[in-house]
């Protein structure tokens with residue numbers, strides 16, 4: 001049946017009207033059943049089996065995922081012909097012709113895979129984050145995806161939690177700015193353009209605090225930490241225009257986020273003025289029963305809609321009970337209208353009514369990574385690599401003699417893509433083995449890669465060994481939590497044997513989380529942290545080890561001294577008896593261990609050295625509406641080009657609640673040739689010191705503050721400034 005009423009009979013199709021007018025015209029025509037249908041999101045829609053439900057307007061959206069923990073399993077990929085078939089039932093077979101909204105987790109790439117988000121955070125490069133999101137959107141829309149569930153903005157301080165891999169680290173400012181860049185990349189300048197994806201900030205809020213680093217576990221957190229830390233990156237992306245927000249699985253001090261009226265409706269929607277869609281996480285509405293706050297699915301649906309949750313992902317609670325809840329008077333029609341208005345606003349803003357179908361594969365169709373997407377992936381991977389130690393062995397000479405490449409990731413492809421990769425393919429990955437063979441030919445020694453005795457015996461005949469160790473992609477991501485931070489079993493033992501042979505040893509570590517790398521740093525001549533670098537893993541690592549590019553990443557999460565030191569972050573608040581600085585390790589807080597982290601937030605080396613001039617302040621005082629400039633000249637005092645990421649930290653010295661000893665407020669990327677200098681200039685305003693006080697009132701204190709500028713959170717020059725009254 002082709003329902004092609006002319007725009008005259010469907011005035012909401014008139015593109016000369018505003019989106020708001022079009023929403024209103026359409027909403028006025030909808031029955032309660034059709035409104036409820038829009039609030040229901042299914043998974044993996046079947047165009048034939050679901051045809052009747054679609055034509056009755058019973059589904060508003062469908063996501064393609066392999067299951068409840070989609071990020072870990074592969075599925076059959078996005079079936080764009082199935083999408084078109086299902087869409088025809090909606091657009092041409094239903095009474096009002098409202099298009100379906102198709103979603104997929106395009107987290108760090110689609111067919112071309114960029115470094116995992118935690119690695120992208122290690123680049124500190126907003127333009128790069130935007131470019132990768134844009135390229136991912138260009139690929140995903142060709143497969144019919146209109147909505148992605150990214151960026152993930154959970155403040156991540158516990159490396160045991162597998163989902164830190166998807167996060168943008170522990171700093172609300174770094175995560176907020178990179179997240180805003182990703183939103184702009186996904187949604188484009190014009191969200192209705194054919195290459196735009198709707199973005200989704202997740203998981204609102206506090207998911208990174210799951211007890212014990214155990215996924216889905218409960219969260220106990222105070223208002224100060226919630227407001228002054230975890231909510232901030234979400235506010236940044238709401239201000240950047242993100243079209244949707246996803247509720248977190250967890251509870252906040254006993255109130256599950258899927259029923260959290262204060263945070264969803266009063267803070268996110270009312271206080272922040274968010275006009276987009278609040279979508280539940282997979283089955284999250286139904287899980288209110290498992291969390292013991294809802295008697296049944298009907299009760300869960302009622303609590304969720306009252307809390308301001310607009311779309312139910314896959315629990316079926318809204319589809320089954322919302323109509324009756326309205327008819328019984330338990331749920332006001334206004335609440336459902338608000339939800340549906342938001343959903344229609346998103347669909348209209350994405351241009352779905354004008355362009356509901358996936359264009360037949362055209363020249364834009366991207367069957368595989370292109371030279372351009374590979375180049376971007378290689379640049380992103382290179383920018384995410386963090387050089388953790390180097391006694392001068394790196395960069396390797398173009399002719400390194402006999403180089404042995406060993407370890408369990410030699411010719412790996414899929415393992416290096418990282419978690420949450422649904423459409424990237426292992427066979428697209430340029431592996432480390434391939435990249436080194438291309439560079440060294442027969443000069444390269446390669447063992448069986450199983451870290452076996454064979455490989456160890458080969459070390460004796462090599463001039464330098466490069467060992468590839470760390471985590472497989474399946475060790476991080478959703479429901480992939482680890483109780484220690486050690487390298488996977490056995491790897492450290494083999495590294496010890498190799499190091500014991502007294503030959504030069506370079507270790508490359510793949511990981512989806514901070515690990516306890518202390519022992520590795522002691523054994524190796526150099527350690528390069530590669531995270532999970534994506535499609536161009538091999539070339540990026542080879543480029544860095546041979547010095548074609550200098551490693552330029554900086555840690556977006558603290559690497560603690562051990563799992564026993566958790567929780568720890570770069571924004572510790574002052575205690576009544578402060579923890580002595582790293583310079584005074586004897587008097588730390590543990591009898592059995594030093595306290596300070598092995599690798600602090602913001603840390604990373606390069607192949608050169610940098611010198612900082614004394615800080616320059618335009619003034620040491622700023623009026624409440626004033627600005628001062630803090631600047632520093634940085635000189636490359638070495639013999640190779642390099643990038644310095646100059647970081648600015650602030651501290652409010654006297655505040656109504658305890659505030660961080662240091663909190664990242666800004667940073668600058670300086671790419672410097674040998675001998676060159678550049679000035680990093682930071683405008684500092686009182687607003688950067690703003691926070692919520694004991695009464696949850698936002699305030700900026702007059703009085704003293706400290707500014708620190710340096711290469712990481714543990715090192716820098718400190719100056720005192722003051723906000724005048």
Ligand code: GLC
Pocket residue numbers: 063065068069070071105149202281282478
């Ligand atoms: C998962 C994740 C969420 C993802 C969603 C859809 O359970 O928690 O991040 O976007 O389901 O796959």
